[in-house]
Amino acid sequence: MKRTTQSMAATLAAAVALVGPAWAEGQLNLYNWGNYTSPELIDKFEKEFDVEVNIDGYDSNEIMLAKVREGNTGYDIVVPSDSTAAIMVEQDLLAEVKPNEMENFSNMNPTWVDVYWDPGRNYTVPWQWGTTSFTVDSEVYDGDIDTLALMFDAPDELKGRINMLSDMPEVINAALRYRGYDRCNSNTEELRDITELLIKAKADWRTMDYATIEKLTSGDVDLSQTWNGAAMRARDQRPTLVYAYPKEGFTGWMDNAAVLKDAPNMENAKLFMNFIMLPENAALISNFARYANGITGSEEFMDEDMKTAHEIVMPDTAPAPDFVKPCEQEVTDMYNRIWTKLKQ
Known part of the structure; x- marks a missing residue:
């Protein structure tokens, strides 16, 4: 990005001092899910604070967490989902930057303050929240779509035409819901049934x-x-697609911005955390990624189609989203064995 001249920088710094926000320069290194960061948001942050933002991507919480555990990543901010954020807090991988004491914290929807992964919000701020289910082409299949049977007992029209996430918790939890079993399940008979169900469905x-x-x-x-x-x-791009709200249930989740404990650009990371709690900035994320964000007042700045979209506004008949806390290591190990068999 362009750097200002020394005299211009001095003038801008004085102006910023009058209106309140901290003056910054340097870099910010963001490690986020791929295709999930609004270019408009980043451009605005760079211009406002004279900070150059570098972005790398990942496609699963597991990949991000493994990299962070190695240490010395050079990243400042990561975006873990709720259950992974809970693990990162427990394992002391995140900086306690106290978003709850930042200027823009008052914009956070109270629903998302006392959350299980970060009670009171000492470590994280909302990025986006949503659900995991499935979407299906209504021209190919015109029956009832609000059932997990379409993935696990596929009708003829959809056989060989299904993609599943390469995500162990999402796939196994969907199978558990379909069978009516509890999540974080260690019942060996039920898990044997789940294994057989998944292998058959595959x-x-x-x-x-x-x-x-x-x-x-x-x-x-x-x-x-x-x-x-x-x-x-x-x-x-494919208007005949319809998003399902299965009667057996579906995952609810929130992705959260968090600062790594060894962040090399700590102050810029704090600035970014405060920055994305402004409603107009949270809306930039939503307008790009197409999810809700957890910041009160952001709706005013969001695209009109976001306010009524079936994918975003859940019907009254849908069950409540199922937010799944981290499982005990014993259960995770059992799931890993199921996943290994499924991926063979």
């Missing part, structure tokens, strides 16, 4: 891939397990 799946938008818009598949915002983005 015969009707075409792929297991995180690139759900691309899979759907290319016509490679007609149903994909996916996130609601991704489903909306896919529908923009």
